[in-house]
Amino acid sequence: KQEVTQIPAALSVPEGENLVLNCSFTDSAIYNLQWFRQDPGKGLTSLLLIQSSQREQTSGRLNASLDKSSGRSTLYIAASQPGDSATYLCAVRRARNTGTASKLTFGTGTRLQVTL
Amino acid sequence: EAQVTQNPRYLITVTGKKLTVTCSQNMNHEYMSWYRQDPGLGLRQIYYSMNVEVTDKGDVPEGYKVSRKEKRNFPLILESPSPNQTSLYFCASSLGPVGYNEQFFGPGTRLTVL
Numbered sequence: 001k002q003e004v005t006q007i008p009a010a011l012s013v014p015e016g017e018n019l020v021l022n023c024s025f026t027d028s029a030i031y032n033l034q035w036f037r038q039d040p041g042k043g044l045t046s047l048l049l050i051q052s053s054q055r056e057q058t059s060g061r062l063n064a065s066l067d068k069s070s071g072r073s074t075l076y077i078a079a080s081q082p083g084d085s086a087t088y089l090c091a092v093r094r095a096r097n098t099g100t101a102s103k104l105t106f107g108t109g110t111r112l113q114v115t116l
Numbered sequence: 117e118a119q120v121t122q123n124p125r126y127l128i129t130v131t132g133k134k135l136t137v138t139c140s141q142n143m144n145h146e147y148m149s150w151y152r153q154d155p156g157l158g159l160r161q162i163y164y165s166m167n168v169e170v171t172d173k174g175d176v177p178e179g180y181k182v183s184r185k186e187k188r189n190f191p192l193i194l195e196s197p198s199p200n201q202t203s204l205y206f207c208a209s210s211l212g213p214v215g216y217n218e219q220f221f222g223p224g225t226r227l228t229v230l
Contacts, residue, residue, distance in 0.1 A: 004158070041223070041224070042223050042224065043120070043206055043208075043220075043221030043222050043223050043224055044159075044206070044208075044219070044221040045221070046218045046219060046220075049218065089158070089159070091159075103161055103164075103174065103175070104159075104161070104219075106158040106159040106160075107158055108156060108157065108158040109158065
């Protein structure tokens with residue numbers, strides 16, 4: 001059974017710092033991995049999606065890397081801003097599925113606070 | 117504006133009183149899903165639907181029902197709610213299969229069952 005872990009559970013950094021969020025998964029047979037952002041009282045917003053054949057994806061100040069063989073992904077946020085404060089979730093799609101629709105397994109998230 | 121809407125946003129009810137949480141999307145998406153989010157457990161999929169009249173169980177379907185009579189709507193039904201169904205519920209939709217395509221999430225419904 002796939003298990004997805006995110007450490008740390010919470011992180012507080014001053015504005016302007018570069019930071020890395022970690023995601024690990026137990027079954028390396030994944031199809032892809034996604035990073036989401038969740039703001040309080042709101043749903044999830046997809047940030048980046050990395051296919052299993054890719055090593056990284058970039059979007060603005062965000063860079064996500066994937067090392068499938070070691071079961072790890074990182075989300076790098078450059079020059080953090082208070083508006084980056086949110087909970088960040090990673091989710092993996094299993095390579096083999098039961099049924100015709102695939103499923104995502106989510107981590108429990110890292111709650112990030114960027115202070116002034 | 118492309119969006120997924122859920123109603124109600126907050127609901128407090130009592131054990132055994134049937135309730136329905138509605139979900140609607142305006143993006144003509146085929147795939148829709150329901151998740152629950154609990155502290156320490158992350159998001160877990162309850163049910164999903166690949167198209168009208170096509171639904172299947174997710175990881176935690178017990179105690180829930182769904183229907184997909186129209187493409188845009190995917191209501192979640194709790195026939196006899198219990199306190200262990202107190203949770204934050206999210207509806208999501210995507211153009212194609214979950215995991216292949218970006219999912220769009222609704223704002224969430226916080227349910228408390230007393």
